[in-house]
Amino acid sequence: MKIGLYPGCSMDGSSREYQESLRAIAPKISLELEDVKEWNCCGASSAHAIDHALSLALPAKILAQAEAQQMKELAVPCAACYNRLASTKVELAEDEAMRMKVAKMVDLPYTGATSVKNILDVLTPLLTPEVVKTFPATFPHKVVCYYGCLLVRPKSVMHHTRMEDPMEMDELMKRIGATPLEWSMKTECCGASFSITRTDIVGTLGMNILEDATMRGAEAIIVACPMCHSNLDMRRTEIEKVSGKKYSIPILYITQAIGLALGCSPQQLGLQRHFVPAKIEAKLKVQQTTPAAAAVS
Amino acid sequence: MSRIGVFICHCGENIGATVDCEKVAKTCACLPGVEHSVDYKYMCSEPGQSLIREAIKEKKLDGVVVAACSPRMHEPTFRKACAEMGMNPFLCEMANLREHCSWVHAKGDATTEKAIDLVSMMVEKVKRNKPLNPIKVPVTKTALVIGGGIAGIQASLDIANAGQKVILIEKEPSIGGHMAQLSETFPTLDCSQCILTPRMVEVAQHPNITLYTYAELESLDGFIGNFKARIRKKAKSIDETLCTGCGVCTTACPLKKNPSEFNMGLGTRGAIYVPFPQAVPNKPVIDRTKCTYFKTGKCKLCLTKCPAGAITYDQQDEIIEVPVGSVVVTTGFNVTGTDFFSEYGYGKYKDVVNGLQFERLLSASGPTLGEVKRPSDGTVPKKIVFIACAGSRDPAKGIDYCSKICCMYTAKHAMLYKHKVHDGDATVFYMDIRAAGKGYDEFVRRAIEEDHVNYIRGRVSRIFERNGKLIVRGADTLLGAQPVEIEADMVVLATAGISNPGSEELAQKMHISYDKYHFFSEAHPKVRPVETNTAGIFLAGACQSPKDIPDTVGQASAAASKVLALFSRDELTREPVIAVVNRTAPPLFSTCVGCFMCQTACPYGAISREEIKARDGKILKTVASVNPGLCQGCGTCVAFCKSKSIDLQGFSNEQVYAEVMELLS
Numbered sequence: 001m002k003i004g005l006y007p008g009c010s011m012d013g014s015s016r017e018y019q020e021s022l023r024a025i026a027p028k029i030s031l032e033l034e035d036v037k038e039w040n041c042c043g044a045s046s047a048h049a050i051d052h053a054l055s056l057a058l059p060a061k062i063l064a065q066a067e068a069q070q071m072k073e074l075a076v077p078c079a080a081c082y083n084r085l086a087s088t089k090v091e092l093a094e095d096e097a098m099r100m101k102v103a104k105m106v107d108l109p110y111t112g113a114t115s116v117k118n119i120l121d122v123l124t125p126l127l128t129p130e131v132v133k134t135f136p137a138t139f140p141h142k143v144v145c146y147y148g149c150l151l152v153r154p155k156s157v158m159h160h161t162r163m164e165d166p167m168e169m170d171e172l173m174k175r176i177g178a179t180p181l182e183w184s185m186k187t188e189c190c191g192a193s194f195s196i197t198r199t200d201i202v203g204t205l206g207m208n209i210l211e212d213a214t215m216r217g218a219e220a221i222i223v224a225c226p227m228c229h230s231n232l233d234m235r236r237t238e239i240e241k242v243s244g245k246k247y248s249i250p251i252l253y254i255t256q257a258i259g260l261a262l263g264c265s266p267q268q269l270g271l272q273r274h275f276v277p278a279k280i281e282a283k284l285k286v287q288q289t290t291p292a293a294a295a296v297s
Numbered sequence: 298m299s300r301i302g303v304f305i306c307h308c309g310e311n312i313g314a315t316v317d318c319e320k321v322a323k324t325c326a327c328l329p330g331v332e333h334s335v336d337y338k339y340m341c342s343e344p345g346q347s348l349i350r351e352a353i354k355e356k357k358l359d360g361v362v363v364a365a366c367s368p369r370m371h372e373p374t375f376r377k378a379c380a381e382m383g384m385n386p387f388l389c390e391m392a393n394l395r396e397h398c399s400w401v402h403a404k405g406d407a408t409t410e411k412a413i414d415l416v417s418m419m420v421e422k423v424k425r426n427k428p429l430n431p432i433k434v435p436v437t438k439t440a441l442v443i444g445g446g447i448a449g450i451q452a453s454l455d456i457a458n459a460g461q462k463v464i465l466i467e468k469e470p471s472i473g474g475h476m477a478q479l480s481e482t483f484p485t486l487d488c489s490q491c492i493l494t495p496r497m498v499e500v501a502q503h504p505n506i507t508l509y510t511y512a513e514l515e516s517l518d519g520f521i522g523n524f525k526a527r528i529r530k531k532a533k534s535i536d537e538t539l540c541t542g543c544g545v546c547t548t549a550c551p552l553k554k555n556p557s558e559f560n561m562g563l564g565t566r567g568a569i570y571v572p573f574p575q576a577v578p579n580k581p582v583i584d585r586t587k588c589t590y591f592k593t594g595k596c597k598l599c600l601t602k603c604p605a606g607a608i609t610y611d612q613q614d615e616i617i618e619v620p621v622g623s624v625v626v627t628t629g630f631n632v633t634g635t636d637f638f639s640e641y642g643y644g645k646y647k648d649v650v651n652g653l654q655f656e657r658l659l660s661a662s663g664p665t666l667g668e669v670k671r672p673s674d675g676t677v678p679k680k681i682v683f684i685a686c687a688g689s690r691d692p693a694k695g696i697d698y699c700s701k702i703c704c705m706y707t708a709k710h711a712m713l714y715k716h717k718v719h720d721g722d723a724t725v726f727y728m729d730i731r732a733a734g735k736g737y738d739e740f741v742r743r744a745i746e747e748d749h750v751n752y753i754r755g756r757v758s759r760i761f762e763r764n765g766k767l768i769v770r771g772a773d774t775l776l777g778a779q780p781v782e783i784e785a786d787m788v789v790l791a792t793a794g795i796s797n798p799g800s801e802e803l804a805q806k807m808h809i810s811y812d813k814y815h816f817f818s819e820a821h822p823k824v825r826p827v828e829t830n831t832a833g834i835f836l837a838g839a840c841q842s843p844k845d846i847p848d849t850v851g852q853a854s855a856a857a858s859k860v861l862a863l864f865s866r867d868e869l870t871r872e873p874v875i876a877v878v879n880r881t882a883p884p885l886f887s888t889c890v891g892c893f894m895c896q897t898a899c900p901y902g903a904i905s906r907e908e909i910k911a912r913d914g915k916i917l918k919t920v921a922s923v924n925p926g927l928c929q930g931c932g933t934c935v936a937f938c939k940s941k942s943i944d945l946q947g948f949s950n951e952q953v954y955a956e957v958m959e960l961l962s
Contacts (some may be wrong), residue, residue: 007814155693162639162643163639163641164639164640165642165643165758182762184644184759184762184763184768212763214765215763217330
């Protein structure tokens, strides 16, 4: 499957291992990625706080560029970028006057023809049980899946049917042999952009998440958002300062967990880039002999 | 030449202050065919009516136009006045100068001109009016009551006690409905079963009531006074005439683990079962979807153990057809399950239950014999959280309305729990306390003040499980939205009252209207609360909207009185405003070409095929024919008829075109 890719700034910076792991697994699951040319900032959390039209124009520019490259679908692995692009699409589809205004600002034709996919939308149809059967290894670990807020909210944009208890990541983890645990923090706040300004708040919120995951016996927290990753991994010191406790649980991007099951090396997946060491391994499948073959031998 | 009388009413200031009535009367006097034209301050008053009567006599009028208020207001008044003078009442028409003119326009010449136009149009119509005679239809004095909950029981008993026949059908194996599931009732805390079961027995024994349980309405045809109901009596797989209700079969059935519907899944039942010990009739049915015999052809334990030989595996569904004069719909409601709430765990926590489940836990006849125990481990919960408005008044959940009963039953639940578990702790999260009703607010105050139930105004955002406790996270909005977290043993959700599954289908079967939540619609929310838009079909209870027992019983008695009023007459009179297919002399017989577009268009199924036969029985022509009893006079068929062979009596094409042409001239 060929699909457009909008990496966004995080995947070139603080979460480059997310991009590395995605590019490492893509060829192994027949996923061909084509980058959006001359991509710009999605607006992140700043643009929509300052100028509403600009906050729509920035994602619209990206979408218009994807349209120009005739991309039917655009993969947006960063949950924050995805949220901005998906929200823009909805708003411009509903508000013709705004669409005209934005079209003028971006100076590129925008019709909304390209659909926006988050990483779970992209991976779920590719990792069918038949495909996963061919994986060289499994990921036999107890994990908790952490969705955060941006993948499923707001309801008016995402129309997610299980907003409070999403299951897509759990399902993918199950397919690669992991045991996704029931837990309470799936969509709780990680502190988001307070990562920079109020690390004390991130410390408290992160503690709630790590505490629940640890208490339930999880060996890793699986995420699909650079911001969630930063707050739970990079801000571990601040979390431990608030809690007065040490937490060793690693935070893995979903692409990293899948990469391990695909036999990628930790280096290929960028696991060494984490602040919290991710000492977690896949288990190679035993070479299966069919009963018939066994009978012959 | 016609001799038409025109009577312009001032309606006091209502018309007179805006329209120059004198001018209207004078102008209309000159219209061709108008013999007499006057104005008067109050035409509906006795002197006003005399003006009309005397004019008919003196001027030998053959048509009357009263220009006054809406015909919905006074058409019967003026038609009656005309009829008293021997004129056919359908030769009297009204021009609406009030709602259609004076009330909606400013005073001025244009307004008066419009009034003249309205009257002229009606004059042209009346010239073409034909005398019509009211239609008389007989009344079948048997009522069909659909649904054997408290509403159906009350309506049936009221009708039967007044001496009329009732057929009561109930889709479950027993009557009783939701009320039979309740423990105590607010605000008196009297036992629900104690006040209900004697009435259930009375229904079963009443000579005027025929009870069919495990039965559903298959179809309903006909019209007021003359319905034909087809009822499907689902196969119970037992011969009711032989069964003594001894209960040996239910004990013998090896399948004991089926969740009991009556106990809301908190208890179990066999594949052959009586829903509850006080069931009426107290005879079992076999659930064929569960029974081993019906799945594999083996077992037959109930057959071998039954001392009366009443088990009949080969019984078939039976469809019976009954003529009824009236229908009372009392199909009740349901509540959403706990699985409706993503934020409260999608039903995955066993100790998060809904209100009806908690009723079963409180009930002496329930799975715990009235002891409050957690469904997960059977321990007595020491801390319970009650969440009111779970789903109700929540547009995000698609339920915008208030379910009405939850505030009261939540107070009752908390109170009964405190009465049973003295050291227990009960907390209620609420949005508003809606306790309007006799003794209702006092009841809630009693829960708060005497039983020390902790009321927190705020919503619960999430429930999750930690170390065997349910963590209830909410906010106290009276303390500045302060976060509240309670470690509860059990949570009771006052889930929204919703319409029954299948209610939309049932409404369509009966041709009654329903709202967007699939509750059945009353004809008028204030002045016709128990009637539907289909004459002869009435509503009572929670199938119309969620309501408590007193309201339901009141409505059921109201519906019964409507039925009895209908049955007090031997014949019904209907307005003759119905469609007719024209008839002409042979060899044409009718201009109808028999395309039967009208038949597909008719929403009431009032059009049938009529074969015109020669004396030797040879079919000469097949034409459309309108059943005057079924036709509602909507006129859809008239618009569909390609050969212009159907007309609506009283509103014929000729009459309507004459009105339009007058307006355009």
